[in-house]
Amino acid sequence: MxxxxxxxxxxxxxxxxxxxxxxxxxxxxxxxxxxxxxxxxxxxxxxxxxxxxxxxxxxxxxxxxxxxxxxxxxxxxxxxxxxxxxxxxxxxxxxxxxxxxxxxxxxxxxxxxxxxxxxxxxxxxxxxxxxxxxxxxxxxxxxxxxxxxxxxxxxxxxxQNRQTTNFVTCFAAGTRIGTPQGEVAIEDLRAGDMVLTADGGPRVIRWAGARRVEARGALAPIRIAAGTLGNRRDLLVSPQHRLLLSGWRAELLFGADEVLVAACHLVDDRRIRPAPQDHITYHHLLFDRHEIIFAEGCAAESFFPGAVSLTHSDAATQAEILALFPELAEAPARFGPTARRVLRRAEARAWHGYRPGA
Incomplete structure (x- = not known):
C-alpha cells in the first residue's frame, strides 16, 4: 500500500x-x-x-x-x-x-x-x-x-501505508455507445458485445452492470450539454465519471495531449451542471483493461475495477467481476493502470481558468 x-x-x-x-x-x-x-x-x-x-x-x-x-x-x-x-x-x-x-x-x-x-x-x-x-x-x-x-x-x-481509493463511474440509461454496428443504447449492451474504443478498435464487453438510485445530492447526474465535449446529444453521467480532454491546452498545462477528468470537476453551471431528478439508472461497462469509449460521441472512460470501485459495488456485482478477474480479489492493481492520466480537482480548475497570455 x-x-x-x-x-x-x-x-x-x-x-x-x-x-x-x-x-x-x-x-x-x-x-x-x-x-x-x-x-x-x-x-x-x-x-x-x-x-x-x-x-x-x-x-x-x-x-x-x-x-x-x-x-x-x-x-x-x-x-x-x-x-x-x-x-x-x-x-x-x-x-x-x-x-x-x-x-x-x-x-x-x-x-x-x-x-x-x-x-x-x-x-x-x-x-x-x-x-x-x-x-x-x-x-x-x-x-x-x-x-x-x-x-x-x-x-x-x-x-503511512493505507488503503487506496477511486470511485465508481457510470453512464445513465439511454446513453448511446459507439459500436461496430452503430450507436446502441447502453442498457441494450451485454457481455460479449463489441464496443468501439479509442486505443484498440472494437473490444468485447466482459461485464455489464446497472443500478437504480435516488438521483439527488451526491448521486445526482452531471449533464453535459450537446456539443460541449464532442457529444451530439446531452450526456448524463455519474459525478465521478471521467471524461477525456485533449488538445494543445492539455499538453501545455499537464504535459499530456489527453487527460481524464471527473465530470463533477468540470461543472461550470452553464454547459456542464448537476441535473438532479427523482431516480436514475446508472450503467457500467467493463473490458479486459481500462478503455476510452464513445458515449453520444464523447470520449469517456469504461468501468475501472480498482479497490474502491469493487468495495463500492454490491456483493452480487463483486462476485460477478471477481469470477471474471479472480486475481483482483487479492490485488486490484493487477487490472492495470487507467487509460490516461487522471487530473485532480485543482488541475481541472486550472483547465477552466486558463487564458492564453494570462
Whole structure:
C-alpha cells in the first residue's frame, strides 16, 4: 500500500492534540457529537489526494509527538484544497466511533480514523486494511459523517501505508455507445458485445452492470450539454465519471495531449451542471483493461475495477467481476493502470481558468 492516498477533507477544526511531549490527543473529544458534511455540501465533493512524508522518528508512521520547534523537522503531509499543493506539519490522529451517512439515505456505524495537521486541517483517512470499515468508506457516496465518541486517542501516530481509493463511474440509461454496428443504447449492451474504443478498435464487453438510485445530492447526474465535449446529444453521467480532454491546452498545462477528468470537476453551471431528478439508472461497462469509449460521441472512460470501485459495488456485482478477474480479489492493481492520466480537482480548475497570455 502506498504512502499517498485519497482522503476526505472535513475543514479546519479545533486541534485535537494541543499539547506535545506525549502520544495522547488530549482534545479529541472536541470533534465529537458533530456532523461534518451535509446534503447541500456532501463529503463526496471534498476528496483530496494526500501524500505523507516521514522526516524522522518511527519508521512508516507520522509521529503524534511533535517535540521539534521547526515545522520542517517534523513529519509532513502534502495536499491540495484547490489552490495548489501545500505541505504542512502533521499533528495527530484519533479513531472515532462514528456514523457514515450516505447520499441514498442509508448509514453505517463503525470505527474511522481522523488525522490533523498543526493548523487544524482535518481529514477522514482510509483504513490500514481492507476491513468492513474500509468497505463502508467506499460502499456508497458519502454525504456526511457524525463523530459519536472517541475510540482511541493515544497512538504512536498515523500509519503511512493505507488503503487506496477511486470511485465508481457510470453512464445513465439511454446513453448511446459507439459500436461496430452503430450507436446502441447502453442498457441494450451485454457481455460479449463489441464496443468501439479509442486505443484498440472494437473490444468485447466482459461485464455489464446497472443500478437504480435516488438521483439527488451526491448521486445526482452531471449533464453535459450537446456539443460541449464532442457529444451530439446531452450526456448524463455519474459525478465521478471521467471524461477525456485533449488538445494543445492539455499538453501545455499537464504535459499530456489527453487527460481524464471527473465530470463533477468540470461543472461550470452553464454547459456542464448537476441535473438532479427523482431516480436514475446508472450503467457500467467493463473490458479486459481500462478503455476510452464513445458515449453520444464523447470520449469517456469504461468501468475501472480498482479497490474502491469493487468495495463500492454490491456483493452480487463483486462476485460477478471477481469470477471474471479472480486475481483482483487479492490485488486490484493487477487490472492495470487507467487509460490516461487522471487530473485532480485543482488541475481541472486550472483547465477552466486558463487564458492564453494570462
Amino acid at each position: 502506498p504512502n499517498s492516498w485519497n482522503a476526505i477533507y472535513l475543514g479546519v477544526q479545533p486541534l485535537i492534540d494541543p499539547d506535545e511531549g506525549n502520544s495522547l490527543a488530549e482534545n479529541a473529544r472536541a470533534l465529537t457529537e458533530q456532523t461534518y458534511g451535509s446534503a447541500s455540501d456532501p463529503l463526496l465533493n471534498h476528496i483530496v489526494f494526500v501524500t505523507t512524508t516521514n522526516v524522522g522518528g518511527a519508521a512508516g508512521t507520522l509521529d503524534q509527538n511533535n517535540q521539534r520547534s521547526s515545522g520542517g523537522a517534523n513529519d509532513q503531509i502534502t495536499y491540495d484544497l484547490g489552490s495548489g499543493p501545500v505541505t504542512r506539519t502533521f499533528d495527530a490522529t484519533t479513531s472515532y466511533n462514528a456514523t457514515l451517512n450516505y447520499a441514498d439515505g442509508t448509514s453505517y456505524t463503525g470505527v474511522f480514523v481522523i488525522a490533523q495537521d498543526t493548523l487544524g486541517n482535518t481529514f477522514l483517512v482510509p483504513q490500514i486494511s481492507a476491513d468492513a470499515n474500509q468497505a463502508a468508506l467506499t460502499a456508497r457516496p458519502i454525504e456526511s459523517i457524525r463523530l459519536n465518541s472517541v475510540n482511541t486517542s493515544n497512538a504512536l501516530g498515523l500509519n
